[in-house]
Amino acid sequence: MSLLKFCRLTLYGTIRAFGKRRRTTDMSKAATDFAATPTYERQPNVLRKKLASVVPGSVNVQVLGAGANGTPCAVYLFTDQSRYLFNCGEGTQRLAHEHKTRLSRLERIFVTRNTWTAVGGLPGLALTIQDAGVRSVGLHGPPHLDTMLQSMRRFVVLKTMELDTIDGTLFDYFEDSILSVKSVPLHSKLEEGKVVLSYICKLKPRAGALILEKCVERGVQPGPLLGQLKNGQDITLPSGEVVRSVDVTEPGETALSFVFIDVPSEEYFSALQEQAAHFKELSATEVTEVALVVHFSPPDMTARADYQNFMDSNFSQCTQHIYLNSPLNHFSGYAAAHRIQYQLHQLAPHIFPLLAEANELQLSNGLKKTRLEESPEAADAKEKPTKAPSQGVVPMTSFHLRPKKGLDRMLEIKLTPDEYVSETHALPGFSDLLTQLKSEQNRIDSSSSSTYPRIIFLGTGSSIPNKTRNVSGILLQTAADAFVILDCGEGTYGQIVRLYGRKQAFHVMRHLQAVYISHLHADHHIGLISLLLERENLKPKAPLLLIAPRQIEPWLQFYNNKIEHIKSAYTLVGNGELMEQPLSDERLVAMGIQSIATCLVRHCPHAFGVSLTLQSQHEGAPVKLTYSGDTMPCADLIDLGRNSTVLIHEATMEDDLQEEARVKAHSTVSQAIQQGRDMQAKHIILTHFSQRYAKCPRLPSPEAMHDVAIAFDNMQVTVPDLQNYHKLYPALLAMYAEYTEELEQRAAKRELKQERKRKLAPT
Structure with missing residues (x-):
């Protein structure tokens, strides 16, 4: 074996050993340091600072x-x-x-x-x-x-x-x-x-890879100097000779x-x-x-x-x-x-309609590996100017x-409806319960397409959106061509587009008459600007009636003055102005509404509940709809919503988290139901669930849920629908049996933990 080859092999082995040892040590130290750091001090750039000199490989x-x-x-x-x-x-x-x-x-x-x-x-x-x-x-x-x-x-x-x-x-x-x-x-x-x-x-x-022969020729000894050369840094040998990185590495x-x-x-x-x-x-x-x-x-x-x-x-x-x-x-x-919509659709297609986006969806078969805007027919016509992109x-x-x-395109998201439906039928007992439900539904006239109000839930989660529950947003169709929104968290407009499709969403926005905002927490009003901008683009005959806390005004004025014009899209009425004197004028007549009244609720400063009394239809009694916004149990809300036809109430926490609900000024499921009982509401709909209940919250006994519905995103109901909603629960709970069992296990662990604390507490 030649001396050069021997030196090269020895040097190569040393480099590998050194590199492996150094990487292992550095990574181990970084991991140890990171693990020892308190959670509140962990920042996304901590690890980056430790690896600042490393050129990313991906x-x-x-x-x-x-x-x-x-x-x-x-x-x-x-x-x-x-x-x-x-x-x-x-x-x-x-x-x-x-x-x-x-x-x-x-x-x-x-x-x-x-x-x-x-x-x-x-x-x-x-x-x-x-x-x-x-x-x-x-x-x-x-x-x-x-x-x-x-x-x-x-x-x-x-x-x-x-x-x-x-x-x-x-x-x-x-x-x-x-x-x-x-x-x-x-x-x-x-x-x-x-x-x-x-x-x-x-x-x-x-930087290019090290050329080991050239390192040997220049007299570079195994050690950290090799790493510096590899990272593109010039070095000085003990003899004083300068070795440039570019001379001993391949081109970068x-x-x-x-x-x-x-x-x-x-x-x-x-x-x-x-x-x-x-x-x-x-x-x-x-x-x-x-x-x-x-x-x-x-x-x-x-x-x-x-x-x-x-x-x-x-x-x-x-x-x-x-x-x-x-x-x-x-x-x-x-x-x-x-x-989730394909799965719920099996239970009641008129309550859980498929999203119109699914019908409009026509995904392309694939993108070209060269230019996205180039169609196959134009592949041989490079000299022609490209037009619009032919694939999405x-x-x-x-x-x-x-x-x-x-x-x-390997990780692109695609819909697989057959898979979604088959998942539910693989669950124990679901198919039988679904068959039984369908048999009962066939004996009930579920046709309520011409009945108003129609309540459409655009967001039923709290705080932040997750993949199955967006943040607060409720669309009321109060008449054939009249829509009102109660709270509009981030993404509300997008929810409308995906549920109705682009053409029908245009109709909804053109006939949107009013937006009510219960309070100024971000998850209840961040979607307002999108709604106002869309209304501004439609140039409707009359501005939107915006009922909101007056404290929102500086923000809207700033956006109008400095960013984009939205002022002509709305007329602001303060929630507090409706506490003593309910709103009842010609603006509400076209909406099919008799009056709108508000009260303060127990959540944060300037948080309101609202009650809407709708004009009677077909010589029936007026429909009174009350919405809690966010609140703890509240006596004023009970007075406001007395004898409501429908109460929509937040139910952020499960029942054994009553103390957490109190600290955060929210209600538990049973507290929300009791609010409805106390105001003698005919029907109760629970919404605004903590995102820990992404699919289904923990519910009390079936008897307590007889006149209570739980809301899901993209669910739409009328008053006749609510009379039979409780019949969905057996199949619904079977669909989410594994998920609800996990919630029960978590609750049991919390109870054991609390029991240990009680035993250890000094008497």
């Missing part, structure tokens, strides 16, 4: 929201140790929860606009990741982001986390150990001061770039053309490659010939284009909502930048 761009059916456009960039989010529209955190995307590890958020389209998800996301222990997140975007957050301070209370806002027009460059991000401002040509941002991102290239990888472009309307397009030099220089040298362009621009812009010509002129044919907001992006990505994307469409694998 970098992926993942579509979180594609803009389909009321969902936001949001893109998640993740590496081995860092996470970045580009745009954070309303509903982003729910999509992240659905697809197990850990937003608690976010370090930077880059937004292209300061409008609700791009930032509507920030309030909810900020509150959620604050609860997860995150201490700070960098927020890059256009001007006014800081003042917008300041204007939200009444309902977005950040006590332990800081959103560090960076104006991208003043500080246009961000860099860390993984990538650099340059913001490209596009100024409006019609209105001074209006600006949107596009972003140019460049990955730090990985080509530096990859990727771009986010947002041109909201024609008034910004000339600004994009003026900034063309920023994009051209990316491909000017052989050491840089533009791998991907993500378009946040709306479809009426991306379909324009001059927009497409700009892309062809500034990016190569090898660049992949992903178009968000495309009309070809058919699926919202909320598979769990469809799953859905949540979990990914693009692998490192390793450079390109587009990946």
Whole structure:
């Protein structure tokens, strides 16, 4: 064996042993340090700081929201140790929860606009990741982001986390150990001061592999110097000789770039053309490659010939284009909502209708590996300008930048209805109970399509959305062409679109007459801006009647004055103004409502309950509907809702969590039912369940539930439906038997724990 070969093998073995030992030691120490850190001190960037000098081996761009059916456009960039989010529209955190995307590890958020389209998800996301222990997140975007957050301070209370806002027009460059991000401002040509941002991102290239023979020739001894050379650092030997990393390593990888472009309307397009030099220089040298362009621009812009010509002129044919907001992006990505709806649909199709999105859904067969906007027919016509994208994307469409694998559709979310239904029939006893239920239903006239009010639940969960229960939102159809919304948490408008379909959702929004907001906790009103913007776009004859705490006014005025015009979309009436004198005027006549009255409830300052008395139909008695908002048991609410036809009451906690409910000023299931009994309500509907009860809450005895219904998202009921709702429970509980058994086990463990505490407590 030659001396050189012997030295090479010895050196190679030493390098491997050293590298393995060092990695094991470093990782073990990092894991030990992290485990020893108190939960409240764990931050998503702790591990990153320990690995700051390590170039990530994996970098992926993942579509979180594609803009389909009321969902936001949001893109998640993740590496081995860092996470970045580009745009954070309303509903982003729910999509992240659905697809197990850990937003608690976010370090930077880059937004292209300061409008609700791009930032509507920030309030909810900020509150959620604050609860997860995150201490700070960098927020890059256009001007006014800081003042917008300041204007939200009444309902977005950040006590332990800081959103560090960076104006991208003043500080246009961000860099860390993984990538650099340059913001490209596009100024409006019609209105001074209006600006949107596009972003140019460049990955730090990985150094090439060590050439061991050259290390031996230069006299580099085994040890940490080899690691420095491998990481691209020059070293000095004991003899004083300088060894350059570039001389003993293979050529590094080509530096990859990727771009986010947002041109909201024609008034910004000339600004994009003026900034063309920023994009051209990316491909000017052989050491840089533009791998991907993500378009946040709306479809009426991306379909324009001059927009497409700009892309062809500034990016190569090898660049992949992903178009968000495309009309070809058919699926919202909320598979769990469809799953539970298909399952509940078996019990009562008229109460649990299938989401219209499922009927409209026509997913593409697959994307080309080159350009998304190119159809197969145009594959041989490279010289022709591309038009609109011919194929769409859905949540979990990914693009692998490192390793450079390109587009990946393997993890894309798809619907499998047959699987959802077959799951339930595999459960013990469910099929027999379903058959029995159907037999009973055949003897009951369940046709109530012309009966009003119709109560449609858009969100039945509390605090934060999860994949099966969105936050508070109830749609009342009070007449054939009249709709009222009670509370509108984040994602309410999207729920309407997915339930009704785009065409019918347009009808609902055009005939939406009023919005009632019970109190100013974020999960009850963050969806309001989307509703107002949609109404503004429809240009209705009369503004929306907005009944809300007067304390919401500064926030709405700020948004109207600094961001987008919404003032003409609503007329504000304070909840407190209806306490002494119920509202009863010509505005309510078209809604089929006689009067609206309110009372203060026991939750937070300026929290209200409401009672609506609807005009009688078919010479019947008026229907009185009472909604609690969030509250502990409340005597004033009982007085307000006396002799209600329907009480909709929050039931956040199960019965053995009464103390927790008291501390958080909420009600348990049995407390909510008792409220209905005390006011002599004919029917009670429970909603606003803690997200620990994502499928079904713990319920009291069947006897206690005879006139009580539990609400699910996308459930719609009339008063006749409620008379027979209790007949659904045997099949419903069989469907969720495993889940409810788990709840019972948790309750038993809590009871044992409390019993031990009582025994150990001093007498």
